Amino acid sequence: MIRVQGLNKWFGEHHVLRDIDLHVAQGEVVVVIGPSGSGKSTLCRCLNRLESAGSGEILIDGVPAPVEGRELARLRADVGMVFQAFNLFQHKTVLDNVMLAPMKVRGLSRAEAEKTARDLLARVGIAEQAGKMPGQLSGGQQQRAAIARALAMRPKVMLFDEPTSALDPEMVGEVLDVMVQLAADGMTMVVVTHEMGFARRAADRVVFMDDGQIVEMAEPNAFFESPTTDRARNFLAKVLTH
Amino acid sequence: MSALLDHLPEFWQGLIVTLQLTAASFAGAAVMGLVIAALRVSPVPVLRGIGTAYVETLQNLPLLVLLVLAVFGLPEIGLQAGLQVTATVVIALYEGAYIAEALRSGVNAVSSGQGEAARALGLTFGQSLRHVVLPQALRTVIQPIGNIFIALTMNTSLAAAVGVVELTAAANRVNLLEAQPIPIFVGAGLAYAVIAACAGLVTGRLERRLAVVR
Numbered sequence: 001m002i003r004v005q006g007l008n009k010w011f012g013e014h015h016v017l018r019d020i021d022l023h024v025a026q027g028e029v030v031v032v033i034g035p036s037g038s039g040k041s042t043l044c045r046c047l048n049r050l051e052s053a054g055s056g057e058i059l060i061d062g063v064p065a066p067v068e069g070r071e072l073a074r075l076r077a078d079v080g081m082v083f084q085a086f087n088l089f090q091h092k093t094v095l096d097n098v099m100l101a102p103m104k105v106r107g108l109s110r111a112e113a114e115k116t117a118r119d120l121l122a123r124v125g126i127a128e129q130a131g132k133m134p135g136q137l138s139g140g141q142q143q144r145a146a147i148a149r150a151l152a153m154r155p156k157v158m159l160f161d162e163p164t165s166a167l168d169p170e171m172v173g174e175v176l177d178v179m180v181q182l183a184a185d186g187m188t189m190v191v192v193t194h195e196m197g198f199a200r201r202a203a204d205r206v207v208f209m210d211d212g213q214i215v216e217m218a219e220p221n222a223f224f225e226s227p228t229t230d231r232a233r234n235f236l237a238k239v240l241t242h
Numbered sequence: 243m244s245a246l247l248d249h250l251p252e253f254w255q256g257l258i259v260t261l262q263l264t265a266a267s268f269a270g271a272a273v274m275g276l277v278i279a280a281l282r283v284s285p286v287p288v289l290r291g292i293g294t295a296y297v298e299t300l301q302n303l304p305l306l307v308l309l310v311l312a313v314f315g316l317p318e319i320g321l322q323a324g325l326q327v328t329a330t331v332v333i334a335l336y337e338g339a340y341i342a343e344a345l346r347s348g349v350n351a352v353s354s355g356q357g358e359a360a361r362a363l364g365l366t367f368g369q370s371l372r373h374v375v376l377p378q379a380l381r382t383v384i385q386p387i388g389n390i391f392i393a394l395t396m397n398t399s400l401a402a403a404v405g406v407v408e409l410t411a412a413a414n415r416v417n418l419l420e421a422q423p424i425p426i427f428v429g430a431g432l433a434y435a436v437i438a439a440c441a442g443l444v445t446g447r448l449e450r451r452l453a454v455v456r
């Protein structure tokens with residue numbers, strides 16, 4: 001579903017991604033962990049081309065990412081993205097947030113888009129918030145609305161960049177539950193997170209990144225029980241004691 | 243006072259021309275401002291360059307110079323248009339640069355995550371600007387744009403210098419007959435003040451109506 005080969009990315013002189021190779025199969029859930037600044041967000045943003053790749057190749061469902069314009073917009077429509085900061089459109093109701101892209105990008109009628117949107121809002125458990133503005137919702141509700149908004153495009157892949165890092169602790173669970181359910185429904189997912197519980201529960205593979213490289217890649221149990229590199233061991237020692 | 247009352251029809255006619263100039267050139271400036279602001283925030287460097295060049299050029303020339311150039315220069319190159327039409331177009335192009343700058347500051351005030359979320363959903367750059375970024379940007383720049391509208395209203399009086407008989411020119415003509423500058427220009431000034439006050443009321447209302455809950 002996702003095939004990344006020899007991906008490199010520079011910000012000026014700063015070499016942020018180094019020779020990344022990553023294949024994600026249909027229906028697979030890959031959790032990406034690693035210290036802050038290791039390039040996890042940049043990798044996510046390269047996957048739907050919010051950042052351009054410096055060199056290397058990214059194929060989504062066998063198709064190379066186009067460079068600009070409408071083709072690129074179409075690719076992004078197939079790749080859902082959930083941000084740490086939710087990024088709900090502040091001037092639109094929750095329902096309109098979910099309906100906008102299906103109408104403008106997929107050409108759905110208002111009635112069709114509204115039906116899909118209400119179904120999805122019910123699925124993430126916030127059906128009764130549909131008419132509210134984003135600012136009136138709790139962080140957990142906003143993030144669930146953002147997930148519904150991404151799902152409304154019927155993406156082939158979902159990318160999550162630290163979806164629970166901006167949430168108060170008591171709201172983390174409600175968002176993770178939605179993601180676990182989504183994984184169980186067979187969605188292909190790449191999830192950057194520090195929630196090790198989620199990785200154990202839902203991931204097929206864990207990717208550990210450090211300093212722009214993929215240092216280690218393994219099944220969750222193998223990774224958490226017996227990491228093979230010192231860097232992964234040190235990182236785990238730090239996050240797991242907190 | 244009688245100098246004013248005796249010449250009400252002339253004043254009225256001048257006021258109508260001022261209102262026409264104001265409305266038409268503000269509409270033009272709004273369209274122009276949107277286009278230029280879109281160019282200035284575009285991801286394509288060439289388009290950004292064009293937008294910047296436009297703003298820099300028009301903001302660095304006095305409107306009066308532009309009006310005189312257009313009125314006397316355009317016929318030289320074979321472009322003939324009525325004085326009022328020429329003045330309207332020139333004012334629209336000039337004020338468009340200011341509206342573009344106001345809009346751009348509004349766009350910059352909208353967090354970059356909004357545009358990114360829109361593009362991540364598959365909206366094109368134009369769609370994300372139109373449906374997500376600009377509607378939010380507009381809310382933050384209602385007041386500055388109201389001020390540009392007021393400045394534009396006052397600037398229409400420069401059209402008098404190239405022969406358009408708007409309110410200021412009408413007042414001047416009446417004064418040539420009556421030689422009573424104080425009541426005549428106070429009267430004209432009051433008319434401008436009323437237009438500005440109306441603009442202030444409208445922007446105040448719009449701001450309250452469109453306030454975004456955060």
Ligand SMILES: Nc1ncnc2c1ncn2[C@@H]1O[C@H](COP(=O)(O)OP(=O)(O)O)[C@@H](O)[C@H]1O
Pocket residue numbers: 011014016034035036037038039040041042043
């Ligand atoms: N737009 C940018 N311009 C310059 N440097 C950036 C930009 N975005 C990220 N970086 C740098 O790239 C590195 C990786 O960042 P990021 O992918 O956000 O890491 P992570 O998500 O793993 O914390 C960091 O050193 C960061 O400072």
Ligand SMILES: [Mg+2]
Pocket residue numbers: 040041042162
């Ligand atoms: Mg990050």
